[in-house]
Amino acid sequence: MVNTKFLLRQMAGAKRQCAVFVLCVALSMITLVSLGSFRESVESSLLRDAQSLHAADIIIKSHAPIPQGLEREVALLTDRREIRNARFWEFYSVVQKPAADASLLCNIKVVEPGYPFYGAVRLASGRPFAKVLTPGSLVVEKVLLDRLRLQIGDPLRIGNAVLTIKDVVLQEPDRPVNFFALGPRVFVAAADRDRLALIGKGSRVEHVTLVQILDPPKLEKVASELSAAAGSDGRVRVETYKNAGSRVKRFFDNLLFFLNLSGIFTLLLSGFGIQSTLFALLKEQERTIAVMKALGARSRFIIGHFLGLTLILGFVGTVAGLGGSLALQRYLPVLFSGLIPAQVTLQVSPAAIVQGMAIGLLVVLLFTFLPLYRLKEVKPRAIFGKEEAVTLWNSSTWIIASLGALFFLFMVLIRLRDLKTGLYFMLSLVSLILISYLLAALTLRFLKRSRPRNLALRQALKGLFRPHNASLSIMVTLSAAFAVIFAINLVEKNLDATFIDSFPPGAPNVFFIDIQPDQRDPFAHMVGPGAAFYPIVKGNVTAVNDAPIDPTRERKSRGDNLAREMNLTYREYLLPDERIESGSTLFRKDWTEPQVSVLDTVVKMHEMKVGDRVSFRIQGLPITARVSSVRTRTSSGFSPFFYFVFPDSVLSQAPQTFFAAVKVDKAGISALQNRVVAAFPNVSVIDLTETVTVFGRIMQRLSSIVRFFTSFSVAAGVLIIISSVFATRYARIQEAVYFTILGARRGFVLKVFAAENLVIGLVSGVIALLISQLGSLIICRKGLDMPYQPYFRDSLLLLLGTTMLVLIVGLAVALPILYQKPVAFLREQSDE
Structure with a gap:
């Protein structure tokens, strides 16, 4: 039976260690519950409002008008009063003031009456959307009014039509979050669609048919009928609100994936902090434990008492962590501002609390098992201060380490829900810790042999190896x-440099899309020399080596996939930033069958090599081509590239549009855009300088989120520094007293402790810098396909900052030791 008074005395005598233990548990709980609650809030909201997020029960999407068979089936079901349907067309186009003195790329949405079936389009005026968006009217986002200096009631030219702005849209159900839109939203009534003259053959338009089921139990039946009518054409997707993936869901899936990685890493470090703190606490109680054993207490009795102590501290830490999670919920909306859908309410989830408490308890038990188990090794002679030789890696340690690895693998699988990714993450985590361990061990071996002339530094190095030191584990x-x-930080810097900060000299910064074949020559005359034209033919990949592409499986990929409609092109040459990675030439002259060159990015999506056969459906016609070469890009950024390139003979006669890229002085972009829109209303202009600004803003917000949650890992590291000082507190006091007795001043002792923490911080920082440079290099070149810069100046600043952090924390915790009275310490020793 646990003695409550005994436990209270132990906690009163080790207040600092108990406080650090509680903080480590609280830190792990805050991470678990906050991320778990965030995920639950988002997922429950998306599930609850799934119909609103898609504005319908069934969604039919295509980049071309839907097949006639499917059109007939929709009409038949509508006539039988089984469904209601409403279509919309979404595309980018440049809008212009009638005076032609200002223009802006916008996201146009042409909607039929009835849209949306679920949810509502909220307008600034509060009026019903259906009554405002009538023929001849527009509903726009406020940013359009601000940038073009327009007001409600002003006219606006879109394509060949001049329409009147009637209201401002605040929210639309199937576009809850504007992650990366190239322009503000503009709603147009379907009655004005033909007047725009922007939707034609080859136009880059998404055709969407929304379907509402009038008898909800028939949802799956109707969806099956529509899918059958759509056929096997990969261009058309028929999905229900239950299985359709939305942009917001994909975004949060990916964001939560990376945040969960950070959370698991923080949990691991918190566990190490719990273990280190308990070692320190039990070290201070070693003589008490020895006395208890001398009086006949068994190891099981002692372990039970201290297990009770850890559980009490764990409970206090859990309560503190839950309180911290509640407080953090108030800050999360600010942190995720602009990224959270309006219908998502962030709150602490009961399920996340239960899961967090269960995982927190397992973490406490797992990381306290070894310190508690080693109480068996304390002998009664420890009463006299005899040090016991302890083998760090014995059979029990290996068993505990194995159980810990299995536990964290289980954690990874729960949080990431992907076995392959979980195994890769565990392998990366083990590699990170192993490399850190080897480098730290080698450095400590070197430092142990070094004999610096400076006395304070020499004593500081000796302090790294004092009895029960935690120097290696800290590092x-x-x-x-x-x-x-x-x-x-390094990956973010490289992303900024590649995509945001600048363009390579001479690289195009304005793109023009949907140029019709008969517009190419007059367009080229307007923009002048230097414009590069790329033909675009729409198509889908249907099979690789006769193995059909599974669209459902492909769309589960976190990155790009082969299930979507592709922009194909044809040419007989490499672009300036391309080179052949596999194969002798772009196309083989000794092959008579159709050929295709693929970008190495495609090979990462689906295994294929030179000589393989890739089947396409292009404008409804099947074509099978043989892979003649694999290309790679020698630069990254917003420069044109194509996954699939065909010879001229294969695609030159196919229906196509042209994409043009031009280098324009920033000051002349607006004037050129106005001239192009006036002459070619169907051509969309993408100003990359504006695109880069939007992209940079999103990157900064995401980086802030990731850094915020990663800072918990630093907090865990700081707690480990504090616990390590407590673990060696007795030895440090002894050193300080002996220095004082030998005539050293307090300033000398301070220098010794400062030098010790400086060495720990510097060594840890250098090792971290080496590992991060290697890791960032691999991520940038292999994972992101972009060049890498080491950023030595920024790296040195990071190194300096972390070294100072370790120095300040270490000194702050060790400072009370300097004021220990030698007489009091010696009297305590003589009493013992």
Whole structure:
């Protein structure tokens, strides 16, 4: 039976260690419950409002008018009063003031009456959307009014039509979050569609038919009938609101994936902090434990008492963590501002609390098992201060480490829900810790042999190897935590440099899309020399080596996939930023069958090599081509590239549009855009300088979110530093007293402790920097296909910052030791 008074005395005598233990548990709980609640809030909202997110029960999408068979089936079901349907067409186009003195690329949505079936389009005036969007009218986002300096009631030219702005849209159900839109939303009534003259053959338009089921139990039956009518044409997707993937869901799936990685890493570090703190607490109680054993207490009795102590502290930490999670919920809406759908209410989820408490309890038990188990090794002679030789890696340690690895693999699978990704993450995590361990161990071996002339530094190096020191574990933990944070910063810097900060000299910065074949020559005359034209033919990949592409499986990919409609092109040459990676030439002259060159990005999506056969459906016609070469890009950024390139002879006669890229002085972009829109209303202009600004804003917000949650890892590292100081507190006090007795001043002792923490911080930072540089290099070149810069200046600043952090924290915790009275310490020793 656990003695409550005994436990209270132990906690009163080790207040600092107990506080750090509680903070480690609280930190893990905050991470678990906050991320778990965030995921539950988003997923429950998306599930609850799934119909609103898609504005319908069934969604039919295509980049071309839907097949006649499917059109007939929709009409038949509508006539039988089984469904209601409403169509909309979504595309980008440049809108213009009638005076032709200002223009802007916008996201146009032409909608039929009845849209949306679920949810509502909220307008600034509060009026019903259906009554405002009538023929001849427009509903726009406020940013359009601000940028073009327009007001409600002003006219606006879209294509060949001049329409009147009637209201401002605040929210639409199937576009809850504007993650990366190239322009503001503009609603147009379907009655004005033909007047625009923007939707034609080869236009880059998404055709969407929304279907409402009048008898809900027939949802799956109707969906099956429509899918059958659509046939096997990969261009048409028929999905229900239950299985359709939305942009917001894909975004949060990916964001939560990376945040969960950070959360698991923080949980691991918190576990190390719990273990280190308990070792420190039990070390201070070693003589008490020895006395208890001398009086006949068994190891099981003692372990039970201290297990009770850890459970009490774990409970206090859990309560503190839950309180912290509640407080954090108030900050999360600010952190995720602009990224959270309006219908998502962030709150602490009961399920996340239960799961967090269960996982937190397992973490406490797992990381306290080894310190508690080693109480068996404390002998009664420890009463006299005899040090016991302890083997760090014995059979029990290996068993506990194996159980820990299995536990974290289980955690990864629960959080990431992907076995392959989980195994890769565990392998990366083990590699990170192993590399940190080897480098730290080698550095400590070197430092142990070094004999610096400076006395304070020499004593500081000796302090790294004092009895029960935690120098190695501190360095490994800090190195791993800092390496992750350094890598995030370095990858972000490289992303900014590649996509945001600048364009390579001479690279195009304005793109023109949907140029019709008969417009190419007059368009080229207007923009002048230097415009590069690329033909675009729409098509779908249907099979690789006669193995059909599974659209459902492909769309589960976190990145791009082969299930979507592709932009194909034809040419007989490589672009300036391309080179052949596999194969001798772009196309083989000794092959008579159709050929295709693929970008290496495609090979990452689906395994294929030179000589393989890839089947396409192009404008409804099947074509099978043989892979003649694999290309790679030598630069990244917003420059044109194509996954599939055919010879001229294969695609030159296919229905097509042209894409043009031009280098324009920033000051002249607006004037050129106005001239192009006036002469060619169907041509959309993409100003990459504006696109880069939008992309940069999103990147900064996402980086802030990732850095915020990664900072919990740093907090865990700081707690480990504090716990390590407590673990060696007795030895540090002893050193300080002996220095004082030998005539050293307090300033000298301070220098010794400062030098010790400086070495720990510097070594940890250097190791972290080396690992992060290697990791960032691999991520940028292999994962993101972009060049890598080491950013030595920024890296040195990160190194300096982390070193100072370790120095300040270490000194702050060790400072009370300097004021220990030698007389009091010696009297305590003589009493013992």
